[in-house]
Amino acid sequence: MNEHTDAVKTHLGEAGTHLKQAASAAGSAVKSAAAAAGDELRLGKAEVKAELAEGASAGLGAVEHLGGASKEQLDVLMDKGRDLLDSAAELIRERPLAAFGVAFAAGWLLSRLGRSER
Incomplete structure (x- = not known):
């Protein structure tokens, strides 16, 4: 029996050594x-x-150009407004009676709408 016990001890010792090395x-x-x-x-x-x-950095670059872009858009809107006023002035010069009639009708309509709300 001693032989088997010794073999078990030997194998267990080897297993322990291998486990230590694995760890x-x-x-x-x-x-x-x-x-x-x-x-x-x-x-x-x-x-x-x-x-x-x-x-x-890219965001800051966009912010730097934002002012210029808004000025460009404002300039475009101002030009369109001037063109519209010029067109209206030309129409009034060409047809003053029609322009007066349209303005009178628009004023009358606005006054009626103002009264009906009260």
């Missing part, structure tokens, strides 16, 4: 993976910061 290898693998993940995380963080900075 050590697993610990090394986890440390290596953590270091690699940390490097990737730092790289990703740097890329995110760079993209955010470029986005902010």
Whole structure:
């Protein structure tokens, strides 16, 4: 019986040694993976910061041009308003009686609408 007991002890000792080595290898693998993940995380963080900075720069560029764009639009609207006034003035010069009649009718209609609301 001593022979079998010794064999069991030997095999269990070998199994224990292999388990210790496996645990050590697993610990090394986890440390290596953590270091690699940390490097990737730092790289990703740097890329995110760079993209955010470029986005902010582009946004500021848009804001800088916003004033000019709104002035351009205002100029276009003012030109259209002047054209409309010129057209109305020309129409009044060409047909003064018709213009007076339209203005009188519009005033009368507005006064009637004003009275009906009260």
